[in-house]
Amino acid sequence: MSFASSLASQLVLAPIALPALAAPLAVLLMLRRRAAGVAVSFASCVAVLGVAIALLVLSADGTVRTYEVGDWPAPFGIVLVLDRLSAIMLTLTAALALIALVHATVTRVDRDGWHFHPLFQFQLMGLNGAFLTGDLFNLFVFFEVLLIASYGLMLHGQGPARLKAGVQYVVVNLVGSSIFLLALGLLYALTGTLNMADMGVRIPAIEADDQWLLRIAALLLFVVFAIKAAIVPLHLWLPRTYAVATPAVAALFAIMTKIGVYSIIRVTPLIFGDDAGAAAWAPAPYLLPAAMVTALLGFGGVFTARSLSEQAAYAIIGSTGTLMIAVAGWQADTVGAALYYLVHSTLAGAALFLIADVVARRRAGFVDHATPGPVFAHRQSVAILFMVAAIGVTGLPPLSGFIGKLLILDAVADLPLWGWAWTVILLTTLIGVIGFARAGSTVFWKDTPLDEGDGAMAVPSCADMIAPAALLVLLAALSAAAGPATAYADAAAAQLLDSAATARAVLDNG
């Protein structure tokens, strides 16, 4: 093995190893020299982004790369699997994390507590690990890593509202983790393996008597993923949690619901494919109705939300619903369209959270409530940012949301329930547009005279608009490069649905 190819195979571990090393280092450095700790955190984010882009380029050739941890051969040891889908998710996470970190540092919220940067790194490690692992129990462990870090980040800055929402968030996720363990226990009892590829190979051999157990296990697993993805009726924890979290953290959390979506599209073809007996495509019958209700409720929430951050939280739910409508088709073209829209909706949702923060920082007592307030600093430029982000989220041309929704509409057109899907997607777009237009015109166009009591507030510098602007530039880039991006997403979907090839790559490497 040449040096270059050996380096390439070790590179798969880097997105997990780098933040894992940076986090404790940041803890140690923070106490003595704060700047050094922040520098470590930034260096790790930049390095992970570099590695992720390298992996994205590497995986373009279509080979499934594996990394056997400790060199234990595949079904026995833990294996990391890198394919196109993992590479897309890694790059998206790294880009979003870097931007969220910039925003946190620029707005100085990272100074509200000692452990923002170490927790941020652990969060990154958990996310990257979940996207890379090929082992179901290891997926649980990385879920826990990212959840534990997210509890800390969610409560960052404290205050009664965060504590209240935090308790609910933690309890819901603890119950979710317990259900995950139940599903894992059942699947292990039935197949005797935890490696996802190996499990997929062994599931057809399960006896007829045990088919009902298999179905229960599969559905339990999807309940867990649906909690993470905030699919109706398991979405209730999300709006409150995201709306009160520190905005930079909420922006990073935009990727957290996508973890649930990722897990569903990773696990279903690989483990519960065509020959999985009673569990074949187990979530499929429930997914489309649930996704449609999710989209309606999400964009309905955008319409009724009382503040911009709440609106952003509902937009996340709504876009997950739109995404799952496409996923529910389980064809190469629908999943491909869903992947493109997934990247877009994560970036656009995160941008909305950051813009809500930019508004809140300029409106003293009015924060980001959708009520008229006095004229505030940089209103014009903030309004433009908000408008671009709203165009992105609702899916109007010319941004990538339009391309994504068009691809989804086109892809679901040959499915039996396409009429419903089209109605929901087009209707939610309309509701979303009206909701954003209403909130935007109230916040940016309606003035109330300045009260004596409000006092003059210090005008923040324009620096806090860098991060949201960067996200919008990424959206524009995603629209401009829609050709290569959709080609990559389609290739990723095809690779994902070809579970036999993935299983061969994972199991024969050892």
Place this chain on the structure above:
Amino acid sequence: MTLEFLIASAIGVLVAGGIYLILRARLFAVVLGLTLFSYAVNLFLFASGRLVVDAPPIWSYDVDTYTDPLPQALVLTAIVITFGMTAFVVILALRSFLETGSDHVDGHDVPTDDQAGGGE
């Protein structure tokens, strides 16, 4: 009464109690419920390797029957994680009670037991 029946009913009772308590409105009950539920899950995970009595999990020359060592390792991981999480949720519940003055999950103001009884 077989061992399987005992374990299965223990898991069933723990899950029932756990879910009932998790659905209560007071945080203290919810924390207890989470603990019971996680005990049940750990037992369940342990039983997923089948119940074998008096058999070693590690290979040895003079033994024919083994118990599956993997669920034991999984349970160990799960116990560590749930223990840490329970400790965290206890602190969080306490903190939330001290800051909002209520241990209701939605943060509503509910009279504590001695206030409700002490007024008479």
